[in-house]
Amino acid sequence: MDVIYCTDIRQILTGSTEGKLILGSLDGDVIIPSQRKCLVRILVSHLMEKFGESPTSETKKALAAALIHGFPSLKDESDTSSDFGYWFTPGRNRRPATGFLEERLRNVRKRMRKPARSQSTQQTPPQSSEAGTRRTFIPECTISEERVIQCKEWLKHNSQPLNQVEQYMQDTAVYRAKSLRENGWDIEGIRQEFPHLFTPGMIAQDFHILHREAAPKLFETWLPLFKDKILHLARREGNIISSLDGLTPDCLGELALSQLPTLLPPTVYKVGRKVFRYTIEKSKLAFIDHKPVGTNLVEYLHEAKVSRP
DNA sequence: GGTGTCGCAATCCGACTATC
DNA sequence: GATAGTCGGATTGCGACACC
Numbered sequence: 001m002d003v004i005y006c007t008d009i010r011q012i013l014t015g016s017t018e019g020k021l022i023l024g025s026l027d028g029d030v031i032i033p034s035q036r037k038c039l040v041r042i043l044v045s046h047l048m049e050k051f052g053e054s055p056t057s058e059t060k061k062a063l064a065a066a067l068i069h070g071f072p073s074l075k076d077e078s079d080t081s082s083d084f085g086y087w088f089t090p091g092r093n094r095r096p097a098t099g100f101l102e103e104r105l106r107n108v109r110k111r112m113r114k115p116a117r118s119q120s121t122q123q124t125p126p127q128s129s130e131a132g133t134r135r136t137f138i139p140e141c142t143i144s145e146e147r148v149i150q151c152k153e154w155l156k157h158n159s160q161p162l163n164q165v166e167q168y169m170q171d172t173a174v175y176r177a178k179s180l181r182e183n184g185w186d187i188e189g190i191r192q193e194f195p196h197l198f199t200p201g202m203i204a205q206d207f208h209i210l211h212r213e214a215a216p217k218l219f220e221t222w223l224p225l226f227k228d229k230i231l232h233l234a235r236r237e238g239n240i241i242s243s244l245d246g247l248t249p250d251c252l253g254e255l256a257l258s259q260l261p262t263l264l265p266p267t268v269y270k271v272g273r274k275v276f277r278y279t280i281e282k283s284k285l286a287f288i289d290h291k292p293v294g295t296n297l298v299e300y301l302h303e304a305k306v307s308r309p
Numbered sequence: 310g311g312t313g314t315c316g317c318a319a320t321c322c323g324a325c326t327a328t329c
Numbered sequence: 330g331a332t333a334g335t336c337g338g339a340t341t342g343c344g345a346c347a348c349c
Contacts (some may be wrong), residue, residue, distance in 0.1 A: 037319075103320065106335075 009070045012046045013039075026071045036100070043067070044104040060101055064088035148175045155196050169202050173209040223249050227256035234259040 013019035019042050022035045047063060064087040068074055074087070088099035151168040152175075159165065176194055196202055231252065234240045239259060244252060291300060 040319095098321090100319090102334095104318095106337095 009043070009066050012042060015042075026073070040100045040104045044101060047101070047105070060088045060105070064099065064101055145175075148172055152194075155194070159196075165196055165199065166201075166205070169196055169199075170205060170209065173206045176206065177210055223253045227253045230256040230259055 010023065013023045019039075022039050022042075025035055026039075043063060047059070067087055088101045148171070151172050155165065155168050155172070172194075176197070179193070190197060197206070227249075231240065231244065234256070240255075244255070247255070291297075
């Protein structure tokens with residue numbers, strides 16, 4: 001069995017800047033909670049690197065013992081049964097093993113296995129699992145990766161013939177969906193990778209390939225069902241005060257769509273450490289701005305370039 | 310500067326599984 | 330069957346950030 005000596009703990013900690021700072025505090029016999037957490041993170045990371053995802057109870061015990069031996073100030077004075085119960089307590093009396101090291105290991109394993117599980121649920125279309133409802137199912141790619149790359153490169157440099165563009169876009173739809181999900185490109189990035197995605201009909205084609213059954217449902221139910229409900233809600237909230245009599249169903253449908261930003265609170269999301277929290281007014285700018293027939297488009301586009309770039 | 314919100318990690322706990 | 334170990338959900342605490 002591998003054994004961890006107290007000298008190892010010092011060696012492990014000196015391997016990182018944070019570890020060195022903690023070492024300084026430990027030598028001064030004082031450690032604050034945030035340093036204790038960091039210490040546990042460093043040790044567990046080392047433990048998993050050296051002994052795998054599930055080290056034996058003996059290994060964990062050895063690490064905890066080495067820690068207390070090297071730094072007696074970390075001893076749990078309230079625990080008379082062992083010196084390191086605070087850091088690792090083996091399971092007993094039907095109770096699971098516990099302690100900072102054990103709990104950290106558990107949490108790391110949890111995180112490591114979380115994405116793997118959600119991916120495995122994607123092998124078959126999700127029915128009721130939580131993971132399945134959060135991430136939509138993407139089918140398996142039906143053509144080889146080499147073929148996908150060939151099509152992608154061709155699409156980057158050709159715009160004609162149109163039927164070939166459509167065919168190649170169709171063939172690469174699944175690959176594109178996976179790439180977009182994995183890479184998180186912005187609009188410009190997507191435009192560079194898949195310049196034809198913004199050709200009329202291509203997004204609809206992708207949607208149809210990825211969500212064949214759901215694709216027609218939105219159009220089937222929007223006008224007869226959802227538009228009236230949304231308009232009713234918008235009127236109740238005071239967003240619509242004028243009469244809608246005389247408007248065509250299509251106009252009402254568009255009006256209902258434009259009400260969504262005011263009825264659904266904008267989602268807060270993060271890019272790196274920056275949090276984006278858009279106002280309702282800003283969210284409205286992301287919608288197509290419908291203008292009455294006869295609007296001077298040149299003038300409108302000139303103004304729009306400044307007001308909503 | 311105070312307050313509210315959010316996301317993440319730590320912690321707790323019951324249920325389950327593997328091993329002897 | 331008893332026990333140790335694992336798992337996953339719920340709760341709690343904390344730090345970062347935005348807004349007033």
